[in-house]
Amino acid sequence: xxxxxxxxxxxxxxxxxxxxxxxxxxxxxxxxxxxxxxxxxxxxxxxxxxxxxxxxxxxxxxxxxxxxxxxxxxxxxxxxxxxxxxxxxxxxxxxxxxxxxxxxxxxxxxxxxxxxxxxxxxxxxxxxxxxxxxxxxxxxxxxxxxxxxxxxxxxxxxxxxxxxxxxxxxxxxxxxxxxxxxxxxxxxxxxxxxxxxxxxxxxxxxxxxxxxxxxxxxxxxxxxxx
Amino acid sequence: xxxxxxxxxxxxxxxxxxxxxxxxxxxxxxxxxxxxxxxxxxxxxxxxxxxxxxxxxxxxxxxxxxxxxxxxxxxxxxxxxxxxxxxxxxxxxxxxxxxxxxxxxxxxxxxxxxxxxxxxxxxxxxxxxxxxxxxxxxxxxxxxxxxxxxxxxxxxxxxxxxxxxxxxxxxxxxxxxxxxxxxxxxxxxxxxxxxxxxxxxxxxxxxxxxxxxxxxxxxxxxxxxxxxxxxxxxxxxxxxxxxxxxxxxxxxxxxxxxxxxxxxxxxxxxxxxxxxxxxxxxxxxxxxxxxxxxxxxxxxxxxxxxxxxxxxxxxxxxxxxxxxxxxxxxxxxxxxxxxxxxxxxxxxxxxxxxxxxxxxxxxxxxxxxxxxxxxxxxxxxxxxxxxxxxxxxxxxxxxxxxxx
Numbered sequence: 001x002x003x004x005x006x007x008x009x010x011x012x013x014x015x016x017x018x019x020x021x022x023x024x025x026x027x028x029x030x031x032x033x034x035x036x037x038x039x040x041x042x043x044x045x046x047x048x049x050x051x052x053x054x055x056x057x058x059x060x061x062x063x064x065x066x067x068x069x070x071x072x073x074x075x076x077x078x079x080x081x082x083x084x085x086x087x088x089x090x091x092x093x094x095x096x097x098x099x100x101x102x103x104x105x106x107x108x109x110x111x112x113x114x115x116x117x118x119x120x121x122x123x124x125x126x127x128x129x130x131x132x133x134x135x136x137x138x139x140x141x142x143x144x145x146x147x148x149x150x151x152x153x154x155x156x157x158x159x160x161x162x163x164x165x166x167x168x169x170x171x172x173x174x175x176x177x178x179x180x181x182x183x184x185x186x187x188x189x190x191x192x193x194x195x196x197x198x199x200x201x202x203x204x205x206x207x208x209x210x211x212x213x214x215x216x217x218x219x220x221x222x223x224x225x226x
Numbered sequence: 227x228x229x230x231x232x233x234x235x236x237x238x239x240x241x242x243x244x245x246x247x248x249x250x251x252x253x254x255x256x257x258x259x260x261x262x263x264x265x266x267x268x269x270x271x272x273x274x275x276x277x278x279x280x281x282x283x284x285x286x287x288x289x290x291x292x293x294x295x296x297x298x299x300x301x302x303x304x305x306x307x308x309x310x311x312x313x314x315x316x317x318x319x320x321x322x323x324x325x326x327x328x329x330x331x332x333x334x335x336x337x338x339x340x341x342x343x344x345x346x347x348x349x350x351x352x353x354x355x356x357x358x359x360x361x362x363x364x365x366x367x368x369x370x371x372x373x374x375x376x377x378x379x380x381x382x383x384x385x386x387x388x389x390x391x392x393x394x395x396x397x398x399x400x401x402x403x404x405x406x407x408x409x410x411x412x413x414x415x416x417x418x419x420x421x422x423x424x425x426x427x428x429x430x431x432x433x434x435x436x437x438x439x440x441x442x443x444x445x446x447x448x449x450x451x452x453x454x455x456x457x458x459x460x461x462x463x464x465x466x467x468x469x470x471x472x473x474x475x476x477x478x479x480x481x482x483x484x485x486x487x488x489x490x491x492x493x494x495x496x497x498x499x500x501x502x503x504x505x506x507x508x509x510x511x512x513x514x515x516x517x518x519x520x521x522x523x524x525x526x527x528x529x530x531x532x533x534x535x536x537x538x539x540x541x542x543x544x545x546x547x548x549x550x551x552x553x554x555x556x557x558x559x560x561x562x563x564x565x566x567x568x569x570x571x572x573x574x575x576x577x578x579x580x581x582x583x584x585x586x587x588x589x590x591x592x593x594x595x596x597x598x599x600x601x602x603x604x605x606x607x608x609x610x611x612x613x614x615x616x617x618x619x620x621x622x623x624x625x626x627x628x629x630x
Binding site: 023024025026028052053054055056058060061064065074076080083085087109110111113114115118122135136137138139146147153 | 278279326464561573579587597
């Protein structure tokens with residue numbers, strides 16, 4: 001059915017389609033990560049393919065299989081008019097999981113936004129050009145990427161302190177850039193740029209405001225609250 | 227009477243002109259307890275909305291990598307916990323696709339009927355909850371009463387009311403009870419009556435209609451690019467239904483219509499859901515007529531299906547077979563596959579990677595809600611706070627599925 005799509009794709013990107021197969025009836029093309037976004041754009045726009053439905057984007061960690069590159073970014077697409085599907089994949093990252101970077105396809109299908117965030121959150125794959133790449137299912141202070149094969153399922157995460165909010169006596173359990181402040185506050189977003197504003201990790205700096213009490217995890221934060 | 231602000235200079239009033247941030251959820255009755263929306267407001271108009279999910283994340287995909295293929299079924303029950311049977315069937319079909327087996331015809335009809343019952347439950351609860359959040363409490367009670375009728379059927383068939391874990395690779399956990407068809411026929415008629423009664427309560431209510439009509443509109447192109455499927459996509463006018471476009475099981479043997487909307491607003495989504503309930507009822511009636519009364523439910527393959535209990539206790543072959551399947555799991559051939567079915571909210575996909583052992587290497591679920599919910603911020607930007615409630619309700623976000 002969509003065998004033809006694979007042929008069109010191979011003809012369009014000679015040398016960049018590393019392999020194709022149709023296991024269990026799912027047509028699959030493994031692409032060179034360098035052409036990832038171009039191929040996505042081509043699949044969407046070409047009248048013969050017309051992949052206008054974004055279905056799914058995820059990644060698989062092949063650490064246990066010993067693959068290098070370690071990750072496989074997998075994207076499923078469908079065409080509404082032609083009723084055909086294709087799966088495109090690209091392999092990224094070394095054994096340590098470093099350099100797992102690939103171009104974002106949010107500009108091609110905006111539905112990829114959350115899927116790429118999820119993929120970044122759970123597998124630590126960085127999507128270049130993503131408008132808002134932050135964690136989505138996990139909280140910002142989470143350490144590691146849980147769906148990687150070298151992340152043990154029973155690992156215990158460190159306790160996190162209450163997030164700090166400047167100029168407020170109380171410590172609300174949400175970050176400085178979100179939620180409603182206690183009392184009227186001016187939310188100056190420009191001031192909270194990373195680097196210039198108070199970072200979540202900083203434990204010092206406001207010693208005077210806290211009378212030199214240790215800040216951070218545990219007793220200090222709790223006393224501060226009560 | 228002279229104006230009170232006569233002495234006041236316009237500028238000295240010092241009205242707050244900066245946008246206000248409002249935190250909606252996760253502990254908000256209309257957010258279903260699992261979603262938080264940070265709204266940036268200008269007056270009552272929403273300038274910007276940041277939808278934050280993840281409050282119900284339980285590591286579904288990670289957990290699946292620890293057990294056997296069969297042990298995934300209780301987890302998929304808890305994905306879309308409003309229609310667990312559709313998830314069960316979807317996952318069973320995905321594994322069967324990799325194994326290259328097809329279940330007997332009687333089982334396929336059985337799966338269709340149970341699945342469509344679950345779909346009706348799903349749509350009823352969505353519509354009921356949406357009406358309740360808009361202040362109409364009575365329809366919700368009517369529809370809960372209707373769901374109870376189906377849950378009794380499920381309890382009779384599976385032993386559980388909500389989390390059945392009833393699907394199995396290569397069949398179902400048990401064959402249908404002798405009274406199955408009669409129960410469904412009687413129950414379906416009662417449910418359809420209750421649904422019409424509930425509809426009569428709200429569909430002529432001016433308040434209800436005004437809060438749906440024209441609110442939360444989505445264009446076809448955007449819906450497709452966002453990955454919307456199911457009712458929310460069909461409400462924009464795209465007649466895409468997996469049961470029709472890529473029929474699985476025996477869906478190609480039934481006559482049913484795919485209801486579509488025209489404008490993709492809350493009203494269209496609500497009405498499409500109501501119509502889909504009736505189409506599901508049509509499918510059930512046809513399936514009941516066509517379903518054979520005799521015949522096997524499970525495939526005849528000792529490597530996949532557990533032997534009958536009495537044989538396990540009396541013969542050594544069946545004992546070994548039982549042991550192998552329980553301890554080692556079903557051996558699924560190495561490779562990868564993507565299988566998709568039409569669940570309550572749209573295309574429920576499973577992307578499975580097997581390394582040939584009895585444990586899944588990777589189970590990826592493509593939850594329909596996830597794609598739907600990411601369109602929420604686009605839908606509500608520019609609307610007012612009270613519009614968030616019906617818009618969010620009409621998307622039918624199910625936390626368990628959206629947050630994995």
